[in-house]
Amino acid sequence: GENVEQHPSTLSVQEGDSAVIKCTYSDSASNYFPWYKQELGKRPQLIIDIRSNVGEKKDQRIAVTLNKTAKHFSLHITETQPEDSAVYFCAAPSNTGKLIFGQGTTLQVKP
Amino acid sequence: NAGVTQTPKFRILKIGQSMTLQCTQDMNHNYMYWYRQDPGMGLKLIYYSVGAGITDKGEVPNGYNVSRSTTEDFPLRLELAAPSQTSVYFCAISRDRRYEQFFGPGTRLTVL
Numbered sequence: 001g002e003n004v005e006q007h008p009s010t011l012s013v014q015e016g017d018s019a020v021i022k023c024t025y026s027d028s029a030s031n032y033f034p035w036y037k038q039e040l041g042k043r044p045q046l047i048i049d050i051r052s053n054v055g056e057k058k059d060q061r062i063a064v065t066l067n068k069t070a071k072h073f074s075l076h077i078t079e080t081q082p083e084d085s086a087v088y089f090c091a092a093p094s095n096t097g098k099l100i101f102g103q104g105t106t107l108q109v110k111p
Numbered sequence: 112n113a114g115v116t117q118t119p120k121f122r123i124l125k126i127g128q129s130m131t132l133q134c135t136q137d138m139n140h141n142y143m144y145w146y147r148q149d150p151g152m153g154l155k156l157i158y159y160s161v162g163a164g165i166t167d168k169g170e171v172p173n174g175y176n177v178s179r180s181t182t183e184d185f186p187l188r189l190e191l192a193a194p195s196q197t198s199v200y201f202c203a204i205s206r207d208r209r210y211e212q213f214f215g216p217g218t219r220l221t222v223l
Contacts, residue, residue, distance in 0.1 A: 032209035043201060043214040044154070051209075089153065093208040098169065099144075104153045 002027055002094040006102025013080050014110050021105045023090035024072040030092040033066060033073045034099075038087045047088075048075070080109045113137055115215035117202050123221045124192040132187040132218050134202030142205045143185040144212065145169075145177065147198040154201070160185055192222045 003026045013019050025033075031052035036044040050057045050064045050073065057064050061080075066073040077084055090102040118133045134143065145157040156169030160179040174196060176188040189196060202215040 034211065036212075043216055044212075045214070046211045049211065096167070098156060098159060099205075099208055099212060101154045101156075 002100050004092050004100045004102045006090050006105060010106045012108045015080060017080055019077045019080055019107055021075045021088055023102050025092040027094055029095050032093055034091050035075050036089045082109050082111050085109045115202055115204055115213055117215035117218050119218060121219045128192050129190050132200055134185045135183055136204045140204040140206050144203040145187045146201045149198050194222050197222045
C-alpha cells in the first residue's frame with residue numbers, strides 16, 4: 001500500500017550541530033521526494049526536493065539523499081540555527097495523483 | 112500573482128451547521144488538494160482533484176464534499192459540522208503530483 005514512515009518524531013539539537021531526519025516509502029514507482037518545513041502557525045513550504053535520477057542534492061546548509069534500492073531518503077541540516085526550529089515533513093507521490101506525507105518531525109534547535 | 116487564496120481565515124461553527132471553505136488559485140495548476148491538520152499532527156488528505164470536473168477521495172473524506180467546475184476554484188463543503196472537524200484546513204495546488212505543492216494560508220475552523 002501507499003505509506004511514508006518518518007523518524008524521529010521529535011529531534012532536539014544544539015545550535016551548530018547537524019540534524020538528520022529519515023523517511024521510508026513503499027511505492028517503488030515513486031520518483032519525486034520533497035521536504036516541507038512548517039513554522040509555527042504558518043503553512044508548509046517546500047525547502048528542497050530530489051528526483052530519482054540523482055542520489056544527493058544540496059542547497060546551502062540543507063541536503064537530501066536518496067537510496068532507491070532501500071526505499072529511503074533523508075534530510076540533512078548542517079550548522080543548525082534557531083530559525084531552523086520547525087516541523088519538517090517528507091513526502092512521496094502515489095500512482096493515483098496523491099502526495100503521501102510523513103507524520104512530521106518537530107526539530108528544536110537550542111541556542 | 113496571489114498563488115493560492117483561502118477564505119475565511121477563521122470560522123466558528125455550531126454543531127450541525129454547514130459551511131463552504133473557498134480555495135482559489137491563479138497559477139493555472141491542474142492539481143488541487145484539501146488537507147486538514149489537527150493540533151500537533153501531520154497533514155491528512157481529504158479530497159483532491161487532478162483537473163476540472165475530476166475529484167477523488169483522500170484519506171479522510173467522511174463529512175466533506177468537493178466540486179471542481181473550473182481550474183481556479185476548489186471549494187470544500189461541510190454539511191453537518193461536528194466537533195471532530197475542528198482543525199486547520201489547507202488548500203494546495205501543484206502542476207503535477209511530481210512537482211512542488213503550494214499551500215494556501217489555511218482556514219482555522221472551530222466547531223462548538
